[in-house]
Amino acid sequence: MGGRMMTHAYNRKAATARLSPDPVCARVPESAGEPYSPLERAEQLGLHVRYAELSDSWAWWVPSRRLILLANRLTAVQERCALAHEVEHAHRGDVDCRAVEHPAAHIWGRRQESRADEAAARRLISTAALEAAMRWADSYEEAAQELQVTEHMLRVRLRLHRRDLECLDTLRIAG
Template sequence: MTHAFDRKGRIARLSLVGPVCTRVPETAGEPYSPWERAEELGLHIRHAELSDSWAWWVPSRRLIIVANRLTTVQERCALAHELEHAQRGDVDCRGIEHPSARTWGRRQESRADEAAARRLISTAALEAAMRWAHSYEEAAQELQVTEHMLRVRLRLYRNELECLDTLRIAG
């Protein structure tokens, strides 16, 4: 994915370019509500002062702690991310004294971001926003996600398109 800038307004414009290949299904229907999903899973959500993070998954208590300083959009994205950790059974790798713990932790974070982005932004909604949005900020506001989640979803979308192109060539 690349972006270009409008020379006058210096606005990042959305465009999709680049390789990779991963086709993953997404949820359809009503917009995804991480609050409803947490309730379905029997998880507890608490708000607290968090200075170094937006949210934490605490597996031993089936609890997600969310920073109380977040906007509704930030909380939605943080909660969706933490729900993915909960559903996958992820654990906190920071206290583990092993060389691969840091790598494993990064992989868990990346997987949680990708799964959350898929749930938060359907392909149809992404394509609709991309038709008119002139910036990541505009598209993210329309989709009610953070720019980070939008960028993650755009990368996945680009990968899916590349995979489809590869299938057409090979098929």
């Protein structure tokens, strides 16, 4: 599976109510000061976190039981990122897309995976920490280690940071 986290979940209400893309500049707030703890956030949301033998994914969101299953073979960094991703599914009210019989369910599922990755990356990596690490790091691997995230989450966060900067440039021109 490499560094990708797969959960196969989507938000049925959001998918059916709005087929147009989310605004490019939509943001999940960054936590101020304290590092983000996905385990604390899971507890705040009343979620159960358990470990299991998962052969084809790092983690799984089980909405009917408000349960996040984590693969018991993960490193601490992988676990933190996988848990943050699954907490975002729970926060959004995502449901298992396999349970939905609709031709576009796989598209909605991919969209939900992307949104969960983006929200998790924003919470795990603040703008200040990202910019600081990228100033001195010689590689994505080195920056990811410093930020205690997977390279996948780092790349997601870098993509979002570039998009944020483009939005700022657009606002300056338009406004």
